[in-house]
Amino acid sequence: MTTTTAPHHADAPTAEHVHDAHDAHEQSFFTKYLWSTDHKVIGFQYMITGLLMAIIGGYMAYGFRMQLAWPGEWIPGVGFLSSGRYNAFITTHGTVMIFWFAMPVLIAAFGNWLIPLMTGCDDMAFPRINRLSYQVFLISAVVLIGSFFVDGGAFGGAWTAYPPLSSKATMNLTPLGSTLWVVAVALEFVAFLLGGINFITTAMNARAPGMSMMNIPIVVWMIVVASILFMVSVGPLVAGAAMLVFDQQLGTHFFDPGQGGDPILWQHLFWFFGHPEVYVVLLPAMGICAEIITCNARKKFFGYKTLIYTVFATGIISFFVWAHHQFVAGIDPRMANVFTITTLIISIPIAEMLFLFIATLAGGQIRLNVPMLWALSFVAEFLLGGVTGIFLGASGSDIYFHDTYFVIAHFHYTFVPIAVIACFAGFTHWIPKMTGRMMNETIGKLHFWFTIIGFNLVFLPLFITGAWGDHRRIYNYDHFPDLTNAAMQDLRIASTVGLLIMIAAQGFFVWNLLWTWLKGPPAGDNPWQATTLEWATTSPPGHGNFHPMPTVYRGPYEYSVPGAAADFTPQHLPPA
């Protein structure tokens, strides 16, 4: 560290590349960006891979939404979509968006960026395991994409992979693709187990002196709790994945009822993981929004400890709700009653968290910048998703709504706020820190409004078609006279138009990235006047993050403290 520390991040403006080339500690492109153990570089790797995978997932959505709006027509950029490819598209869309977009971006990218910076240490506790986790993740993505190019094509049995459709090649017609799908998902689990252990250990053990448990920023807590949830829930499914591969390739009968197996067992193995997984991605998203809302309301977070305890409660209850996905699968109605009750109970802590967000906003001096717009829209849109979930959590009404577009609309109103809205919220909030450049507010607002309008236009109509009984697993409605009336088709077209708007809106995002790269003004250390530790260092932080290492003197959200010199008091500032 002879000269000023070189920025270690992938999005560095070109001028700084030149500067690097003259640096005494010259590193090749390979060791610096591809083989680095620096948590910020790995965060960028996860972020970029996640966003690229989101493009793939979005392309799939484009393909099947076009098919649903104008069945059987030629689709620009896709061609004619056969039923097999349609199935592969919906399966891959679901799998990619959850495992290769939401998780890498929300947990891995933000976890890598924020945990060491916010807890005031120089890197993750295990930098090389961190690198390994990204490499395994990258391989898993390659395997998944590769499954499109093998004999029979990619797996088309939906992201839940229920047997016998997933276990028998005679049924799914993708003898290799289905196995590659399971292998890719299993590798992704391994990557996130490695990453999760790293996040938990770092946040537990590597905190700056003075940072007690109750001084940890909310988003760090959230990512840690999410990692724990993931680790505890995924175990049975790792075993289940091995069983499924054996069923596919060796001819065992773990999930074949005729031969002493049980397909319901897979559903349990899957959803025992699958439901906590919802909270695995939800919690980091809520944490990101909590940071942004507090900072931009210029107010201390309302009920910090309440929120932390609520998160623990959510985490525990999330293990007791999984079978609400199986109400029509033939599980015992007595168990269904239990799971209905637990499902309704879990809405209480989630509602409590949203109330805390709103209470934080009340009476604050709100700055409506782009990250804040995203964070506020997260609260509003997620609320819609949460409320519609009540209908699906109650076993009686679920029997009607099950497998309709109502379900699709419901979980997209939860997952799009989580994966898209919170991701953009965090991205626009922390990119000044990670690159040292401000993004453009005007382009950012255009991006925000068009995305939000597009998103609502996609899924509001689907609530209605779903309530009318529109089934979600149909490739071409022409064969179903009950579902082909003009009103329903109009709504489907509206939904597809919404998707086109939403996709087109991402052009603003790309424009904004280019603008930031080429002429973004320097951000300075603390552009948002925020209090947490990541704003105490330079933008972007150099290798080792802090010089000298910070000490923490207070809680994370000391905004507008009466009698203080400024309206924010950073955590690392020694008391006067």
Place this chain on the structure above:
Amino acid sequence: MSTHAAIEHGHAADEHIHPPSFYVKIWGILTVLFAISVAGPMLGIKLVTILTAFGIAIVKAYLVCAHFMHLNIQKRWVVYLELGVLAMVLLFWFGVAPDVMQHQGQNWENVAAKQAVERGMAAHGAAAAEHGAK
């Protein structure tokens, strides 16, 4: 690097160094227990088999965890953490067993599984009878 040194010798802070004979003693107890668990089923009494097999497995696991892994002198929450994930496995069992272990319940019957059981019992019964006739 004082922090590093503290970790290198961190054992002393929260751990007592046992003499090798202590571990050999534990190993001796484990071996005796193991012998009982193998001998138990030879009596041919089902209850004894289950008690010796699984009861002793739990005792053995406890001995290994407590004295070899040193969970007995570890921070208390580590024990709770491991017991907590074990509780999640039990939760899984109790949530799934009503559907998978049982082959019928309220308004449902798993016909395929019942047939598989019957077929299996019949096949083995026939084989056993044949074997007995020889």
Place this chain on the structure above:
Amino acid sequence: MSFAKPIATLRTSAGLPTGRLALWWLLASEVVIFGGLLASYVMQRLGHPEWAYDAEHTNVWFGAGNTIILLTSSLSAVLAHQAAQTGDGKKAARYLWLTIGGAAWFLVNKAIEWSGEISHGFTITKSGFWSFYYTAAGLHGLHVIAGATAMAIVALDAAKNKELQRVEYVGIYWHLVDVIWIFLFPLLYIAK
């Protein structure tokens, strides 16, 4: 390429060394992986009385022999830890190699046992019991291989008196492998 440990690795806010802390979390994740598999096995086994006829064909003596091997290798692993505590890296490495020898012996036994069973027609597809038998024991076998590999790496360092704290960590992992087998043995071999 030398690798300098970051400050993050050396801090101990939670009161125990980072490596051991991570290891307890790793163990937690292993517990649910095996827990899920064994829970699935137990509930299926209880629902399928006909599997008992298949279970009769497992060889208790192979299982018993492997149990005693693992118990003994656990002893040498903990003795390695004890030697590391007293700062004797060479002795720790010797005990670790002894443990690895136990792992190798275990795997050889397993190979002989399995090839015998497969040649008698008891393959993984024979019945639900055999499917679980090979899956559970196979997954455990993978952990034996992983543990032995980790111990070899640690033993090479320990012989030079480097990274002695890792002797304890691989030891704890090895005890987990032992504990899992302690449950697999009655589940697969004794309960008939």
